[in-house]
Amino acid sequence: MQKTVTARPVPYLRGHPETAFGIHPVMTDGHTATSAMHLGGWGLRADGTRMHQGATGVLIDDTTAYAALTTRGAGQWGVTSEISVDFHTTIPARAQLISAAATADHSTQGWGHSSGQLRGEGGELIATIGQRMRFFPGDDSPHRQTPVPPEAPSWLTSLDSHLEFSDQQGTRSEFVLRTDPGMRNPMGMLHGGIGLCFSEVAANAAWERSSNFPGEPFRTASLRVSYLRPGVLDGDLRVVVDIIHSSRSVVLAEVHIRNVDGSAATFGLATLHRVATM
Template structure:
């Protein structure tokens, strides 16, 4: 049964992932949240476009804060699933990317929010949603002082964060290179960083596939589930399997695994041949 929604302001925490991924302030009003990011050279994938997964931290934060407006006073929330459908490419040189989201539902310890990602001139980039689970207490990391909002990102090029360890006929295995800016306030891998890494891993696996037709592809959608915290105190790996491939559509399964081999996140990425863009 859906509960009556009583909203409250959410204090914004600007940590190292927010700095790394160019986040600006996230504000809440009623049951809504909005924020923006400034992508830098670190997000460029070298073909005139940005890595689409670079919006992961922005989407995770803004949809998450929209859900947090419905939390009980001493509760926080953790990600369960994020969904993104892309409607336009992100071109290199984009100055600012915005996200706005609204709380849709709160019931039985869970909350859901959905929203839109746009460029500064209002072009729709993506429609997004997130489901979160409410948990008691605040993350210990929220007691740390915020990073200054205007701190420049020191993130290296996103491509440098993934290293291929094995190429298979149906996919690849990769290692996620840890850098400052990956930890959330709980001390584990930020959900938006996991989404970004998964999106890039799917692209890399398809680019290395013997079935790749030699034409450009872009991400049409990503659905990622958060199964357990990502442990940054050891080597995180990504295992990508190409489930389907044709000249126009590719479906990739991406498992991000903890040092012990447990699956931390699992994503389904759909890629479309860019020549079929609207």
């Protein structure tokens, strides 16, 4: 394993996903990237009790990606291979600002890795986060595009409005992810943070539709998403969730986001924990 030695600057680009999700500019200093986001009503669960934890997906992806990119070699760029999140608390409905920081841990000839934390306004730990990135020959030209102004109209109404239930067979539930051009990353594909976001939302929606759901609130404890191929936004995407284990306190769900042609763009594993009552 080769430790990080030099840090390469990463040009910041505010795209439509960053504008929609209220992401602040991502700043890099050495191997560390920092950012924050403003939450809004768009992130609330349908019952209004708390925020969807997946609402932080773009912030997580951007911050960990920028940190990992600082370790790329000359003439290299990178794509997200895997994102991991361990949530330590729910995000309350009143939450307004969440900050993120991530630092590159190591790099090899073709890979980089970063890890960090999400924190609330009072400094409380919300989640620990990480990203594994694959480097490839390329340049930063995708990030040299014209930035989207912060005041630009947002395509995001509410997270729930973009995910529609379509079918259920046994432990498997399917949803339609209504896509929008504003979900694209600088390379024109589904933004990894948006894929992370709707994987989390769909896992919870599938469990709450399950015949085994006890009617008690659960929260996402962890989420691992592997990015298998680009999410192509030529039409609406399918999100397929299979509840592979459930008990009174723990649920495991596999989540696939599939392109129009049926190919899997992402594979995720979500662990849900029953919310303890005092």
